[in-house]
Amino acid sequence: xxxxxxxxxxxxxxxxxxxxxxxxxxxxxxxxxxxxxxxxxxxxxxxxxxxxxxxxxxxxxxxxxxxxxxxxxxxxxxxxxxxxxxxxxxxxxxxxxxxxxxxxxxxxxxxxxxxxxxxxxxxxxxxxxxxxxxxxxxxxxxxxxxxxxxxxxxxxxxxxxxxxxxxxxxxxxxxxxxxxxxxxxxxxxxxxxxxxxxxxxxxxxxxxxxxxxxxxxxxxxxxxxxxxxxxxxxxxxxxxxxxxxxxxxxxxxxxxxxxxxxxxxxxxxxxxxxxxxxxxxxxxxxxxxxxxxxxxxxxxxxxxxxxxxxxxxxxxxxxxxxxxxxxxxxxxxxxxxxxxxxxxxxxxxxxxxxxxxxxxxxxxxxxxxxxxx
Amino acid sequence: xxxxxxxxxxxxxxxxxxxxxxxxxxxxxxxxxxxxxxxxxxxxxxxxxxxxxxxxxxxxxxxxxxxxxxxxxxxxxxxxxxxxxxxxxxxxxxxxxxxxxxxxxxxxxxxxxxxxxxxxxxxxxxxxxxxxxxxxxxxxxxxxxxxxxxxxxxxxxxxxxxxxxxxxxxxxxxxxxxxxxxxxxxxxxxxxxxxxxxxxxxxxxxxxxxxxxxxxxxxxxxxxxxxxxxxxxxxxxxxxxxxxxxxxxxxxxxxxxxxxxxxxxxxxxxxxxxxxxxxxxxxxxxxxxxxxxxxxxxxxxxxxxxxxxxxxxxxxxxxxxxxxxxxxxxxxxxxxxxxxxxxxxxxxxxxxxxxxxxxxxxxxxxxx
Ligand SMILES: Nc1ncnc2c1ncn2[C@@H]1O[C@H](COP(=O)(O)OP(=O)(O)OP(=O)(O)O)[C@@H](O)[C@H]1O
Ligand SMILES: [Mg+2]
Numbered sequence: 001x002x003x004x005x006x007x008x009x010x011x012x013x014x015x016x017x018x019x020x021x022x023x024x025x026x027x028x029x030x031x032x033x034x035x036x037x038x039x040x041x042x043x044x045x046x047x048x049x050x051x052x053x054x055x056x057x058x059x060x061x062x063x064x065x066x067x068x069x070x071x072x073x074x075x076x077x078x079x080x081x082x083x084x085x086x087x088x089x090x091x092x093x094x095x096x097x098x099x100x101x102x103x104x105x106x107x108x109x110x111x112x113x114x115x116x117x118x119x120x121x122x123x124x125x126x127x128x129x130x131x132x133x134x135x136x137x138x139x140x141x142x143x144x145x146x147x148x149x150x151x152x153x154x155x156x157x158x159x160x161x162x163x164x165x166x167x168x169x170x171x172x173x174x175x176x177x178x179x180x181x182x183x184x185x186x187x188x189x190x191x192x193x194x195x196x197x198x199x200x201x202x203x204x205x206x207x208x209x210x211x212x213x214x215x216x217x218x219x220x221x222x223x224x225x226x227x228x229x230x231x232x233x234x235x236x237x238x239x240x241x242x243x244x245x246x247x248x249x250x251x252x253x254x255x256x257x258x259x260x261x262x263x264x265x266x267x268x269x270x271x272x273x274x275x276x277x278x279x280x281x282x283x284x285x286x287x288x289x290x291x292x293x294x295x296x297x298x299x300x301x302x303x304x305x306x307x308x309x310x311x312x313x314x315x316x317x318x319x320x321x322x323x324x325x326x327x328x329x330x331x332x333x334x335x336x337x338x339x340x341x342x343x344x345x346x347x348x349x350x351x352x353x354x355x356x357x358x359x360x361x362x363x364x365x366x367x368x369x370x371x372x373x
Numbered sequence: 374x375x376x377x378x379x380x381x382x383x384x385x386x387x388x389x390x391x392x393x394x395x396x397x398x399x400x401x402x403x404x405x406x407x408x409x410x411x412x413x414x415x416x417x418x419x420x421x422x423x424x425x426x427x428x429x430x431x432x433x434x435x436x437x438x439x440x441x442x443x444x445x446x447x448x449x450x451x452x453x454x455x456x457x458x459x460x461x462x463x464x465x466x467x468x469x470x471x472x473x474x475x476x477x478x479x480x481x482x483x484x485x486x487x488x489x490x491x492x493x494x495x496x497x498x499x500x501x502x503x504x505x506x507x508x509x510x511x512x513x514x515x516x517x518x519x520x521x522x523x524x525x526x527x528x529x530x531x532x533x534x535x536x537x538x539x540x541x542x543x544x545x546x547x548x549x550x551x552x553x554x555x556x557x558x559x560x561x562x563x564x565x566x567x568x569x570x571x572x573x574x575x576x577x578x579x580x581x582x583x584x585x586x587x588x589x590x591x592x593x594x595x596x597x598x599x600x601x602x603x604x605x606x607x608x609x610x611x612x613x614x615x616x617x618x619x620x621x622x623x624x625x626x627x628x629x630x631x632x633x634x635x636x637x638x639x640x641x642x643x644x645x646x647x648x649x650x651x652x653x654x655x656x657x658x659x660x661x662x663x664x665x666x667x668x669x670x671x672x673x674x675x676x677x678x679x680x681x682x683x684x685x686x687x688x689x690x691x692x693x694x695x696x697x698x699x700x701x702x703x704x705x706x707x708x709x710x711x712x713x714x715x716x717x718x719x720x721x722x723x724x725x726x727x728x729x730x731x732x733x734x735x736x737x738x739x740x741x
Contacts, residue, residue, distance in 0.1 A: 013505065015505060016502075018500065018501075020501075020505070040537075041509075041536075041537045041539065041540060042507055042508070042509025042510055042512075042513070042535065042536055042537065042540070043506070043507040043510050047508070163508070163535075166534060166535060168410070169409045169410055169564050169605070170565060170567075170605075170608045170610075171409075171604050171605055171607065171608065171609075171610035171611075172610070173608065174608065174609045174610070174704075175610075178684055178686070178695070196509065196535070196536060196537040197537065197538070198537070198538060198688070198689045199538075199689060202686070202687070202688045202689055203686050203688055203693075222687050222688070222689075223687070226689070236539060237537070237539055238689055239689050239690055240538045240539075240689050240690045241538075241542050242538070242539040242542055242543075293690055317546065317549060319545075319571050320570060320571075320590050320591060320594075321566075321567045321570045321571050321590075322566065322567065322570050322590070322594045322606060322607055323607065323659070323661045323706070326571075328546060337542075342661075
């Protein structure tokens with residue numbers, strides 16, 4: 001068992017005259033037994049972070065602690081970390097049982113104990129009935145579980161997974177994520193999971209660490225990231241389709257201040273209290289964020305409409321994706337998206353009205369991109 | 374002129390990966406092949422590219438039979454799942470390589486590479502080598518190299534699978550608009566049904582041996598020919614419940630599980646099912662057709678059953694709830710803003726007119 005603490009960790013790759021700052025002043029603590037996901041776009045430094053924790057990559061500066069022990073100079077074996085990759089090499093000519101048992105054999109664990117360990121783990125992973133089979137005979141999902149088994153059998157203190165699900169078929173994915181979560185809950189091991197897929201991160205982890213451009217942006221639960229994103233990046237990255245943003249400025253209004261999109265006739269209603277606070281804060285440039293889920297086609301949602309506003313727009317793309325339709329819209333030169341019912345079917349150029357609740361309008365400082373609460 | 378035409382294509386004798394496959398992709402058509410991993414999607418592309426040889430059948434592009442042409446003589450451009458970048462060349466040179474082969478002048482090459490790199494958001498990486506970039510950046514470099522080629526057929530194998538939801542959304546829109554792709558025949562392979570439904574002019578769902586259904590997005594999602602097709606499109610996956618059909622009075626009922634899961638079959642479906650005189654079926658219920666009712670809420674036109682919460686997770690844009698409903702595990706799609714605790718009682722409203730009925734053995738859709 002171990003907690004992990006990264007303190008001001010940096011990774012700079014240097015080669016052929018250029019330097020790439022891949023991880024920047026990273027502070028992150030993963031508690032003992034906690035499941036944390038590191039989430040971020042391609043190239044943000046996730047794999048580099050993991051490789052430093054595991055010991056496969058030199059730490060340019062900063063410290064990594066397992067419990068209170070600084071591990072910077074320990075080699076990977078001594079750290080007692082297991083890392084599972086998407087494709088874990090299984091020995092094709094050995095049975096699953098032999099594959100799982102092998103790492104124990106190498107360490108001189110007696111046969112009886114090996115047997116017991118393999119069978120206990122197989123029960124946990126629900127692969128008891130395939131122990132006698134060869135890897136080639138397994139389905140993707142089974143192979144995945146055996147791969148997890150290969151990493152778990154050594155009983156590591158910390159368990160690390162890098163994009164292990166990205167080739168699992170969508171229809172099996174959620175089930176496997178729930179399974180992995182159950183395994184974590186039963187084992188109680190410290191786990192770190194790296195992914196670019198927010199569904200995976202949110203389904204699995206106790207807390208999600210969002211990275212962008214080598215730097216940590218926010219660590220939080222799903223609700224914190226979704227409802228209180230610290231900045232434009234997190235608001236954009238968490239949630240799907242991505243959030244719509246409009247550069248805006250404050251208009252004093254006749255009776256109450258509101259936000260107006262720059263160079264366009266789009267206006268955004270914000271709750272009275274917040275509008276007053278914005279007005280009191282002095283003149284600034286803002287960015288308005290509105291999630292596609294929070295833009296409702298006029299007439300789609302009846303019932304008591306909360307206080308809010310309306311946008312009219314032209315349909316550019318009507319994208320049917322099964323459970324829902326995603327509309328790409330254009331209004332006064334601004335492009336944005338709305339999510340609608342699956343049955344929605346508009347032609348290019350049709351005009352639509354969209355309503356939103358003012359409480360769903362997020363406001364960011366245009367300069368710092370930070371959320372204005 | 375340059376349509377892609379495949380006739381009677383076979384690969385593998387004992388365990389045919391491709392078994393007598395016929396497919397025509399028109400010039401300007403964007404055809405997406407979607408299917409589970411390991412089913413043979415990549416093999417299909419490799420056969421067309423000439424990287425594997427067919428055991429039988431023919432492949433033609435326009436009027437030219439290319440079945441026996443070596444790969445380099447085929448007018449196709451392909452991205453590889455493994456990227457296959459030149460390790461000693463920069464990202465720029467990797468993308469430029471098809472242009473160099475066409476002997477374009479330096480200015481034209483620079484302009485083309487820069488444009489595609491911008492589109493794929495890797496313009497800052499052009500001087501680096503493949504060993505110095507991340508997994509997703511390699512994938513985009515490989516895609517860039519393919520997009521600058523001027524082939525008659527594009528073969529794209531999972532070209533954006535390693536990217537996050539945001540950039541995938543953006544690239545999907547780019548693909549919709551990209552002239553290069555929309556001018557020629559494109560065969561696009563993915564395991565992601567959202568990508569398939571969004572991009573495909575037509576979609577082919579691949580199962581054992583070949584394409585088990587071809588149609589528009591609405592065809593394959595709303596009228597799946599089989600349980601296999603229904604299971605591979607949709608997340609969370611469709612609920613597939615082994616059930617009996619029983620006549621109760623004048624009405625037909627579904628019964629399943631060991632503690633009373635069931636609902637009446639709507640009249641339109643009952644008529645179709647009665648024709649087959651079938652007792653055992655697999656009922657398919659999409660998670661978005663299972664509504665988790667709030668306190669006091671009712672759902673006219675739905676069948677309401679009681680259940681208990683087994684799993685609940687709030688994800689990015691929706692919540693997923695798995696409930697035990699009369700001995701059957703049902704997955705429902707909810708708003709992510711709700712909160713449930715383990716074993717909490719819930720009422721589930723099934724939209725029974727949206728249910729599918731599949732043959733218990735063959736998996737065929739009994740309503741078609
Ligand atoms: N060996 C290297 N030399 C130079 N730069 C590198 C090297 N490896 C990675 N990088 C750069 O460091 C940054 C972070 O890379 P990393 O592999 O950690 O990203 P990632 O978040 O795992 O991305 P992905 O989701 O695409 O796998 C990227 O900009 C990448 O180009
Ligand atoms: Mg990576």
